[in-house]
Amino acid sequence: MEAPTYFYETLSPLSPPPSDRSPPPSDESQPYYVYRNEISLSSLPCALPETAAPDYFSLDALADDKEPSFARLRTPPPASEEAPAVESGWFRGNNRLRSPMLKLHKEILDFCDFLSPTPEEKSARNAAIESVFGVIKYIWPKCKVDVFGSFRTGLYLPTSDIDVVILGSDIKTPQTGLYALSRALSQKGIAKKIQVIAKARVPIIKFVEKRSSISFDISFDLENGPKAAEYIQDAISKWPSLRPLCLILKVFLQQRELNEVYSGGIGSYALLAMLIAMLQNLQEWNASVEHNLGVLLVNFFDFYGRKLNTADIGVTCNGPGTFFLKSAKGFLNTGQKFLISIEDPQLPGNDIGKSSFNYFQVRSAFCMAFSTLTNAKTILGLDPNRSILGTIIRPDPVLLERKGGSNGTMTFDHLLPGAGEPLSPQTGGQEFLCNWKLDDAEEESLPLPRSNLIAGDDSSAHSSGKKRKSFKEKLHKKVKDRADTEKDRSKKKRRWRSQ
DSSP states (O other): OOOOOOOOOOOOTTSOOOGGGOOOOSSTTSOOOSBOOOEESSSSOOOOTTSOOOOTTOOOTTOOOSSOOOOOOOOOOOSOSSOOOOOOSOOOTTOOOSOHHHHHHHHHHHHHHHHSOOHHHHHHHHHHHHHHHHHHHHHOTTOEEEEETHHHHTOOOTTOOEEEEEESOOOSSHHHHHHHHHHHHHHHTOEEEEEEEOSSSSOEEEEEETTTTEEEEEEESOTHHHHHHHHHHHHHHHOTTHHHHHHHHHHHHHHTTOOOGGGTOOOHHHHHHHHHHHHHHHHHHOSSOOOOHHHHHHHHHHIIIIIBOTTTEEEOOSSSOSEEEGGGGTOOOTTOTTSOOBBOSSOTTOBTTTTOTTHHHHHHHHHHHHHHHTOHHHHHTSOTTOOSGGGTSOOOHHHHHOOBTTTTOBOHHHHSTTTTOOOOOOOTTOOOEEOOOOOHHHHHHOOOOOSOOOTTOHHHHHHHHHHHHHHHHHHHHHHHHHHHHHHHHHHHHHHHHHO
C-alpha cells in the first residue's frame, strides 16, 4: 500500500505570463522583454509557457521512487482557521517533513532566530550607543543624533555596524565635525581604530567602541538615511516575509564577499528593494499570497539569477508595476549592460544598482543556489539529519562561535547539521536550463556554464576545473586593473582641483 503523498502548493508568478497578461510597458511604442531567452544545454525542445513545466518545489522527501515526481501541486485543506504559530526548535534528530520546501521554510525561521540578537547583545549595543551619543552631545549639546540603517530596522547581523547621523550641529563642513569628533572620542578613551574618511562622497568617521567591540559609522546632515529606515520599517510591517529573507540573503552574500557596494556587490538597501519588487510582483500576478519562505527564496534566486533581462529592464518597488525600460529612465549603461538597475524607493531618479559592477558574480551565485535547491536528486539524496539551507549557507568563524536563539544556547552545527559539506554528484545527467542570453561583451566576463557538461564525467570535470582556474585568474586581473584605473582617475581629479 502506497503511503499518501503530500504536496505544498507553489504558484509560479515569475515565469513568463500568458500572452494576454504580459506586463504593460511604460511606453507602448517601445515593447520590451522582461525575461531572458531560455537557452537549453541540450537539444531537447523547451516547454512553452502555456504547457505545464516540471515543478521543482513538489519534492516528496519520503518518496520511494528513484526519479522524483513532478506532479501538479495541491494544497491540503487547513486543519483549522487559526493562524499557525511559528514553530521553533523543529530540526531534531530524525524529525523529517514530507516536503523539502516546508523543511527549508522552517530552517529559515530557525536560522533567523539564531541570528536575532540575544538580550545581552541588545543591552551591549544600547550601552555602546549611549556612550557614543554622550560624546557627541558633549561637543554639540543642541544637535540631534539619530540611528538609521540595519540597527534601526532590525535587519542587522551579529557583525553589523551601527549607522549614526548628526543633524543640526551648525558646523561649516562635515570634515570639521568629523575631526572634532575623532579628537573627542580619543580623549574620552571609548573608541579604537578611529578612521576619518573625509574625501568620500559622504564623509564619515569609522571606529570601534572599546567596551562592546561594535563598529560605528557616523556622518553629518544625511537626512535620507533616517527616512529610508522609516520606509523599510513600513515595508517590513507590510511584508512579514521580508525580514527572514533579507537576513538569509545578507549572510549568503556576505559569505561570498558580494555584500559591499564599494567592491561591486549588492548593498543592504538595494537588496531590500529587490526583495520588495519581487514580493510585489508575486502579489500582482497571484490570486493568493505565498507564505512559504523556502518557495520565496527559490523564486528570488530564480528571478534574479536566471530570468531577469538586466540588459534592458530595471526593477522598481515604487507604485504599481515591477519593471521598467532602463533607457526610458536614463539608467542604461551601454558599456555594462549586465548591471542591474534598481530604482531608489526614496529618490525615483536614482539607480541604486549602478555601482554593483560585480553583479555578474552575484547573478552567478544566485543561479547556482537555485540549481542546488531545485535539484531533486541532490535534495532527496541528503542524509536524513542534514540541513537543506546548509547546502547554500556554510559555516564561518562568526557563526561557529555564536550561541543564539531565544535561550542563547543554540549553535550553528546543531542548527544546520552538515552545512558546508560537499554535495554528492547525483544529477545523473539531468539537464540544466540557463535563462540568459549574453551579448559578446557580457559573455566574456560572466562565469556561467556554456558547455554541455555531465556530472560524473572525469574528463569534463578536469577540463571545467582548468576553465574555472583560468577564469579566476582573469577575474582577479580585471578587478585589479579596474582598481588601478579608479586610482588613476582619482589622482587626475585631485591634480585638476589643485590647479
